[in-house]
Amino acid sequence: MIIGGEAALPERVARWRAAVGPEVLLLNTYGPTEATVVATVATLSGGTGDAPTSEDVPIGCPLPGVCAVVLDSRGQLAAPGTEGELYLLGGGLARGYLGRPERDAARFIPLEALPGSPRAYRTGDRVRLRGDGQLVFAGRVDDEFKISGHRIDPAEVETTLLGHPGVREAAVVGQVLAGGSRRLCAHVVAAEPVPLAAELRRFLLEVLPAPMVPSAFVFTERLPRTSTGKLDRAALRHVQPAGESAPVTTAATELERVVLNVWEQVLGVSGVSAQDDFFELGGQSLQSIQVANRLGVALGREVPVATVFRYPTAAALAQALERGGETGSDSGGLTPAMLADAVLPEELVPWQVDKGQGRDAPPRQVLLTGATGFVGAYLLEQLLRQTDVRVVCPVRARDEAHAMERIRAALKAWRLPDTGLAERVLALPADLSQPWLGLGPACFHGLAAECDAVYHNAAVVSVVREYGSLRAVNVQGTRELLRLAAAVRPKPLHYVSTLAVAPPSNLAPEVPEDFVPSHAGLRDGYQQSKWIAERLVQQAAERGLPVTVYRLGRVVGAPGSGTINPQDLVWRILLAGIPAGALPQLDVSEAWTPVDYVARALVRLSLVPRPGAVFNLTPAPEVRLGELFRQVRDYGYPTELLPVPDWCARVAASTDGAAHKATLAFFELRAGSSEPTFGLGPTRCERLTQALAGTGISCPPADRQLLFRYLDSCVEQGLLPAP
Known part of the structure; x- marks a missing residue:
């Protein structure tokens, strides 16, 4: 069985091996038409080839009569394990492109890194040379695009887009606009019902970093193809969204506009509305802290992180800020909408x-x-x-x-x-x-x-x-x-x-x-x-x-x-309080x-x-947090037990206080509540x-011995200083 034409996923190769076994030889081949179709081959199953790892499936080694060279961005031989562009040499190379001498000059070239070598074909493919001498395909050179210093592979964005049920086909290209600004534009052939651009943007932000999310979407009935049936990316780079000028940020009040502007700065998105959810747009705890800090500067007063957590839409957050940003708990229980x-x-x-x-x-x-x-x-x-x-x-x-x-x-x-x-x-x-x-x-x-x-x-x-x-x-x-x-x-x-x-x-x-x-x-x-x-x-x-x-x-x-879970609330309290020399008085028990x-x-x-x-x-038996915190002192950390408000103030004023704002927000949200925090x-x-x-x-x-084992692990991992 011979496969080729696109990157082979390691999980699918593993499923083949599990289902078929070693009886059938499975070969993974690579090679452009300019090098007579197949240039390298890897044995994935049924032979002596290495089993693919979770990170890659090799495209193998050159066939007899083929020479493969990997060059870095400076035109020098790339070191093993690093990525570079693949060049092919040998008698199988084409003579050139019919009637296109300028393209011949760009693709069929002598290699300065190998003086005296015959001409080579520049494939435009990024590869990596493994320690065992096999090549691994890593993407296309000419499809990469840089935005704000981030190197982006549009194919990765396309693959994610295709995971949305409303997307039938997708192509993502980089565009340089008038004035030199750069952006990604996604061209989408939609299924029914047609998704909104904002919905696709939120979908992508769940998986990809903000710079990789296209700022423009074009919905079309079909994607342009070249005469050979391949996607015509050159044509797509010149297609602009119909009637587009700039993404519109919709806000009803001036304060909502302030909030949305801060969101755009922190999340790297545009075109959001006052009803969009900050967390659905990709916001995390760190971004919540940044939003609170920037809003505080914009408004000239402190904005608690807890307020950002409690009101995840710009409209609700703006209203809360107008009222003074109160963060106390409500009366609790379920609303009619929740019961529905x-x-x-x-x-x-x-x-x-x-x-x-x-x-x-x-x-x-x-x-x-x-x-x-x-x-x-x-x-x-x-x-x-x-x-x-x-x-x-x-x-x-x-x-x-x-x-x-x-x-x-x-x-x-x-x-x-x-x-x-x-x-x-x-x-x-x-x-x-x-x-x-x-x-x-x-x-x-x-x-x-x-x-x-x-x-x-x-x-x-x-x-x-x-x-x-x-x-x-x-x-x-x-x-x-x-x-x-x-x-x-x-x-x-x-x-x-x-x-x-x-x-x-x-x-x-x-x-x-x-x-x-x-x-x-x-x-x-x-x-x-x-x-x-x-x-x-x-x-x-x-x-x-x-x-x-x-x-x-x-x-x-x-x-x-x-090993501990550093996202657990109690451990977040310990990791914040031990360096500050204080832990909160929490007279509660829990399992x-x-x-x-x-x-x-x-x-x-x-x-x-x-x-x-x-x-x-x-x-x-349940663990009493007060006793647990006293055992921390027995381990060797000089910590004092403080009332919760005093402890929050101590941590906020500590050297690492900014890093623990999300933890402190938990207590801010419950300030003034008559209900116990735990219990x-x-x-x-x-x-x-x-x-x-x-x-x-x-x-x-969960006894003293187990707590000490956890603290030992925290010291070993660098989460806490040695006592």
């Missing part, structure tokens, strides 16, 4: 099947969301360890290779093995915030037919963002996954939830292993979105879908590695559960059907304990 989101659509009913059909057969393929996250990486590792299933992982990425790269990076970050990853895991570019998970109806229903179970672990976790900016992934994504689980044939859905949905101790005496009604303690966006998602799962269970819920407490690092225990227990529980069950995965009643775990009896899976206590 908590109603499962009537048409979402599992298809009826014969009683017991397929129930006893072990799953062959499952879907796992959130595999690139902290808990998700461990869940993936345990699915590969405890079962023989093939795992499909939807990942926010530009293509399959990038999706697999993100999964592999997550496993590496948490020191987990990647054994069997290429053979048993399919990384699928997807977007949980979009209809059909961003996959389109055909792929969506294909997964519904092929997968035997769904593990829904993905969620946006933020204790400072409001409900509206979490709704798309946490609520709508859950609804779409319930739709997938119910389609074609009903299949188990294992939903990873949180103890944060339970009422606080002043509203309920304990946390049951059961669904909980809505309550006034649902105060922040994360609690609200997760409770609503859990309510959707509950309704699906009532309609006959075999669902199981697993509630997690504070998930901490695996004791064996000692701490090591992540490896969570993953082992959840996967084991999922292998036995328990439709409608709720498990609280927190069997260990639940005792958590019931009888169902969990009974189900795991005899499995050998037990939860280690």
